[in-house]
Amino acid sequence: MVALRAKAVAVVELLTDNGTPRLSVIIPVLDDIPSLMELLQQVAPLRREGHEVIVVDGGSRNPAAGDIRGRCEVYAVTHAGRANQMNVGAARASGDVLWFLHADSVISDDTAELLERAVDSGSRWGWCRIQLSGSARIYRVIEFAMDLRSRVSRVSTGDQGLYVESSLFDQVGGFPEVPLMEDVAICKRLRKRASPVLVPSFLITSSRRWETQGVLRTIGLMWGLRLLYWFGVSSEVLARCYYAGYRSTDSHSKH
Numbered sequence: 001m002v003a004l005r006a007k008a009v010a011v012v013e014l015l016t017d018n019g020t021p022r023l024s025v026i027i028p029v030l031d032d033i034p035s036l037m038e039l040l041q042q043v044a045p046l047r048r049e050g051h052e053v054i055v056v057d058g059g060s061r062n063p064a065a066g067d068i069r070g071r072c073e074v075y076a077v078t079h080a081g082r083a084n085q086m087n088v089g090a091a092r093a094s095g096d097v098l099w100f101l102h103a104d105s106v107i108s109d110d111t112a113e114l115l116e117r118a119v120d121s122g123s124r125w126g127w128c129r130i131q132l133s134g135s136a137r138i139y140r141v142i143e144f145a146m147d148l149r150s151r152v153s154r155v156s157t158g159d160q161g162l163y164v165e166s167s168l169f170d171q172v173g174g175f176p177e178v179p180l181m182e183d184v185a186i187c188k189r190l191r192k193r194a195s196p197v198l199v200p201s202f203l204i205t206s207s208r209r210w211e212t213q214g215v216l217r218t219i220g221l222m223w224g225l226r227l228l229y230w231f232g233v234s235s236e237v238l239a240r241c242y243y244a245g246y247r248s249t250d251s252h253s254k255h
Contacts, residue, residue: 023051023112024095024166027072027103028085030058035104035206037064040071042107047073051112054092056085082158083175083182090169099163106133106204107161114201115163123197125164125190127156134207138215151198154191158183159205168193179236180225 025043029036036055043053053072057063058080069075078088090098097119101107111128118126130146132139150156162183172189175182190196210218 022095022116023097023099024090024093025051025053025099025101026056026086026089026093027054027101028056028058028082028089029060029103030080031060031062032103033060033062033064033068037067037071039101039103039105039107040068043101044071046112052093052095054089056089058082058085081177081179083177086182087174087177090166090174093166096166097163098166098169099161100158101161101203102159102205104206104208105159105161108201108203111161111199111201111203115199118197118199119163119165121197124168124194125162126197126199127160127162128199128201128203130160131202131204132207132210133204134211139207139210142210142215142219154196155184155187156196159203161199161203162187163199164190184226 023046025046027036027039040053040055047053052074054074054076055068055072057065057068057075057077059077063077065075065077074089074092076088076092078085086100089100097115099112099115115128127150130143132143146157146160150160156162164186168190171193172186174186176185178185187196213221
């Protein structure tokens with residue numbers, strides 16, 4: 001994978017002035033095709049500006065592949081696993097900045113522009129502010145806590161729209177192919193090489209987990225898993241705990 005990305009970076013260095021896309025938007029998906037189609041509509045203006053969109057399907061049961069292919073530059077199918085899917089997308093990317101979005105993300109009109117400004121100012125990686133789709137006040141508290149935690153720890157979660165310079169992505173070896181916490185793991189690698197920069201634009205993500213499982217239960221599960229991770233519990237064990245916690249109603253919201 002690193003060799004493929006190195007080759008792509010070399011191409012970027014030669015062709016950037018001739019229209020090679022600056023942003024490669026990489027979207028892993030598994031079964032959540034309606035949300036994906038909405039996101040592809042949102043990023044369509046970026047394609048018109050010369051950026052590229054890459055969709056990596058982890059084996060959706062009803063992928064609507066024909067419709068997806070017409071809305072992105074690259075449509076790839078691989079085995080399920082978010083880390084694997086994002087690495088596959090990165091290997092196919094030709095942009096000098098990789099922007100990883102979840103299929104159920106909603107971007108603001110100015111997000112891509114502000115992201116590019118951050119890169120122009122010297123940022124090599126970072127993420128966006130987070131906003132949950134639910135309207136209840138408790139979600140505003142959760143958003144604040146997530147943003148504060150990310151600022152203090154210099155670690156983002158995958159639904160915060162991680163962006164990273166492609167050459168830096170190669171240097172850290174991409175996402176560790178673990179079943180859970182791949183976002184935390186790569187941030188720990190990245191922060192050793194450069195300080196992250198927060199994009200001052202909101203990325204809206206689904207509050208489905210909290211709505212279906214209950215706010216307190218979800219907060220307890222996610223913070224508990226994070227605490228176990230920091231104490232060195234393996235990703236395999238954490239994944240079993242995670243899926244056990246969501247098995248009943250939300251088994252496909254993560255992969």
